[in-house]
Every structure is written in structure tokens, then in C-alpha cells.
Amino acid sequence: xxxxxxxxxxxxxxxxxxxxxxxxxxxxxxxxxxxxxxxxxxxxxxxxxxxxxxxxxxxxxxxxxxxxxxxxxxxxxxxxxxxxxxxxxxxxxxxxxxxxxxxxxxxxxxxxxxxxxxxxxxxxxxxxxxxxxxxxxxxxxxxxxxxxxxxxx
Amino acid sequence: xxxxxxxxxxxxxxxxxxxxxxxxxxxxxxxxxxxxxxxxxxxxxxxxxxxxxxxxxxxxxxxxxxxxxxxxxxxxxxxxxxxxxxxxxxxxxxxxxxxxxxxxxxxxxxxxxxxxxxxxxxxxxxxxxxxxxxxxxxxxxxxxxxxxxxxxxxxxxxxxxxxxxxxxxxxxxxxxxxxxxxxxxxxxxxxxxxxxxxxxxxxxxxxxxxxxxxxxxxxxxxxxxxxxxxxxxxxxxxxxxxxxxxxxxxxxxxxxxxxxxxxxxxxxxxxxxxxxxxxxxxxxxxxxxxxxxxxxxxxxxxxxxxxxxxxxxxxxxxxxxxxx
Numbered sequence: 097x098x099x100x101x102x103x104x105x106x107x108x109x110x111x112x113x114x115x116x117x118x119x120x121x122x123x124x125x126x127x128x129x130x131x132x133x134x135x136x137x138x139x140x141x142x143x144x145x146x147x148x149x150x151x152x153x154x155x156x157x158x159x160x161x162x163x164x165x166x167x168x169x170x171x172x173x174x175x176x177x178x179x180x181x182x183x184x185x186x187x188x189x190x191x192x193x194x195x196x197x198x199x200x201x202x203x204x205x206x207x208x209x210x211x212x213x214x215x216x217x218x219x220x221x222x223x224x225x226x227x228x229x230x231x232x233x234x235x236x237x238x239x240x241x242x243x244x245x246x247x248x249x
Numbered sequence: 250x251x252x253x254x255x256x257x258x259x260x261x262x263x264x265x266x267x268x269x270x271x272x273x274x275x276x277x278x279x280x281x282x283x284x285x286x287x288x289x290x291x292x293x294x295x296x297x298x299x300x301x302x303x304x305x306x307x308x309x310x311x312x313x314x315x316x317x318x319x320x321x322x323x324x325x326x327x328x329x330x331x332x333x334x335x336x337x338x339x340x341x342x343x344x345x346x347x348x349x350x351x352x353x354x355x356x357x358x359x360x361x362x363x364x365x366x367x368x369x370x371x372x373x374x375x376x377x378x379x380x381x382x383x384x385x386x387x388x389x390x391x392x393x394x395x396x397x398x399x400x401x402x403x404x405x406x407x408x409x410x411x412x413x414x415x416x417x418x419x420x421x422x423x424x425x426x427x428x429x430x431x432x433x434x435x436x437x438x439x440x441x442x443x444x445x446x447x448x449x450x451x452x453x454x455x456x457x458x459x460x461x462x463x464x465x466x467x468x469x470x471x472x473x474x475x476x477x478x479x480x481x482x483x484x485x486x487x488x489x490x491x492x493x494x495x496x497x498x499x500x501x502x503x504x505x506x507x508x509x510x511x512x513x514x515x516x517x518x519x520x521x522x523x524x525x526x527x528x529x530x531x532x533x534x535x536x537x538x539x540x541x542x543x544x545x546x547x548x549x550x551x552x553x554x555x556x557x558x559x560x561x562x563x564x565x566x567x568x569x570x571x572x573x
Contacts, residue, residue: 208464
């Protein structure tokens, strides 16, 4: 009896992580929706941005409002994201949510239609945030909601 | 004076600093040779639609938020002194600023006719024409339209005539009066040294809003057309700079007419050189043939006067008498 209990416990311990993984909704990182994300990929003039993903996810009409994924209402054709090069295509079919930096790195002269990471991020913020505080009327708007200016900036 | 060979719009040499007395002499000889030659009719000038593969910038004015990041990046890239008012000071928008020796580019604010709460912003800089009027009028080829797309200026050649300042349809070249002994024309360089190093121009690198897109000019035109097609309500159906003054390397998209941004709306679609070509090409002919014609006329009249001179008259009369 005692040995059976040990066997069952061992079995449970083996299965539990697998089942947990299978039941969790598949996202980019394989975990639940992120709460707050520190965006620190682009830091020249400004410090990192604490992005409250949960708050924005609640406000947004759907994930597709910010992320491009399949089956959303984006006007983009497949080719615009997937035919850039083989490496991008490979990454893009592996994950359901691509990290922005998966495709958007430094802006390149060869593909001007693909904005760099900084522009890609800001383009998602501005349509809603313009008009909040001084954003769109004064350069000070940058530091009102999102950014803190670096000393050297 | 520097009559350019039609069809080869501008000198493409990147480095003009190697100018010597010999080159200067050969230039003036060329100009003299052109003066002796026949004028070429404007129609004979082959069409030039820009260097193939040249770069450009697409400015989507609907996206600019007036953050002035481009101004700051331009100042850093060109080692310009920090302005008196910091870059996050929006009081600069109260006045209509213009590029100068202290700032090669400035962002201005304009009232939005569609939405008063969201003003319009435009970054002002050299538009790098495909056939630049500044290079056309420069008597000493201090301006060069490079094959990469930039219109660059060589301070070592400039002797300060300021024809370029007057010729520019966008009023861009400014004159640096700060140092009288080293006075020079100043304007945006399209970061030609950065482009040569496969880098983006500093302003395009800094813009967070995606208002500035750097790329091959032909790609940018396709991109601009697609943007207009995808969002016909967001844009007016016009790429400013695609054809204005024969085309410019910097092009603009907007939701409102371009004159609302202070961009001249009445520019001809042909390069400005074509407006002057007929007149300029007739100048050498007038300078060579008119003196000859009038000189001969004068000589003929003078000869007649000499004939009518009393002493000669008396002589002729006596000859007549002799004859009788």
C-alpha cells in the first residue's frame, strides 16, 4: 500500500508539469498573459518603459489591435510579414505571438516598408495616445505618460 | 557662366576638394567654349528623372507628432551647438522658424484645418532636388548632386555669391554670417557620410513616429502610393516631391493640402533649369554675335562719316575736277 502511494505520487509528479503546459493557453512565451512588461530594447534618449500589458489587454478590442497574428482583421497580406526572408518565416510559424523584435530590428534601407523596432512600438501607441496630455502638441508629451528622459538625453 | 552639358545634369564626383588652378582654368575655358558654341534649344535637352537607385526620404506628415527628436539628432550628427532653448521646449512652435547655420532642420507647427486640437507639424530641411537649382546656378560647382541622392556643398569652393540662396524654390540654403572670415552656405547634407556607411540619416534614425522613412526613391514612391490606396480617407492623392521641380529626393504625404504646411503649392513640374535654359543659352550668342554685328555697323557708319570729312571732301572734289 505504502509502495503504491509512492508510485502514484511519482506518476503525478511526472504528469503534472506536462498537463499544466498543455492546459495553459499557448502564447509567445508559453506562459500566461504578461502583466507588466519592461520595454528596454530601445534606450538612447529615454529610460525603459514599464508597459502595463494587462491594462492595455483589457482596454483593447482584441489582441490584433496591437499584435499582428493570423485570423485577425489586419489588412496586411501574408507576404508583407512572411516573405521578408527565410529566417523570419521560420520564426513566425513556430510561435503564435511573435515578439515584435522577431521581425522589427534596426530599420533597413533594403526594406523600407518594414519599420524598425522603435517605430513599430511607437506606431502601436500613438493612434490611441495622441492627444493624451501634451503628446502631439509638445515634445514634453513624451515624458508625461511613458518615458523618463535619460540624463544625457 | 558654368553652362552645364545637357543630359549630364551635375557633376557626380563626391570629392570636389581636389580643385586646382588648372581645373578652375579648364572650367573657365569650358565656359568660354560654350560661349562660342551655338545655343541648344530647350527641347533638345534629354529628360533626366534622377539617378537610378538613388535614395530618398518619405515624410508622412500625418504621423509627425512634433517631438523634435529629428532636430536633436541632426544637431548631434552635425556637431552643432546646443540651442538656447532645449529640444523639449514647445515655445519654439509659437514662431515660424527656418533652418539656419545653428540648425539644419527645424520642426514648425501649423494650424490643422480639420481638427483644431491636433496641430500639424512639418520638419523643414533641404529637399534634395533631382535637378537642383542651387547646383545649376552655382558658378563654380560648389554643389553636387551625388548618385546617392544628396545635394552636397563644398565650402572650399564657395566664394559667397549666394546665387543658391536666391535660386532655391524652397528657400533652404542659408548663409552663415557668424564668422565673416569663414562664411559659408549651410543646409541639410542628407547625412551623406552616414549614408555612405550604410547608416540611416540621423533624423530618420531618431524619428519614433515612423514619419520619416528612408530608402530607395523608387521603393518609397511605391510605398507612398500603397499608403494612399490603403487609406484613401487619410491622405490626399498627391505625393509632394514626386514631380515638383522635376522631382525631389524628399517626398511628402499629407491629409490636407500641402500649402497648409507652408510648402509652395505652385511649383512647376519641370526642373527649374528648363525655365532658364532658353534665356541662358542665348546669352553667349548675344555676347558674341551682337558685338560683331554692331561693331561692323559702327565701322561702316564711321567709314561713311570719314568719307564726309571736309578735308576728304575737298580731296574728292579736286579729284573730280581732275577727272573733268
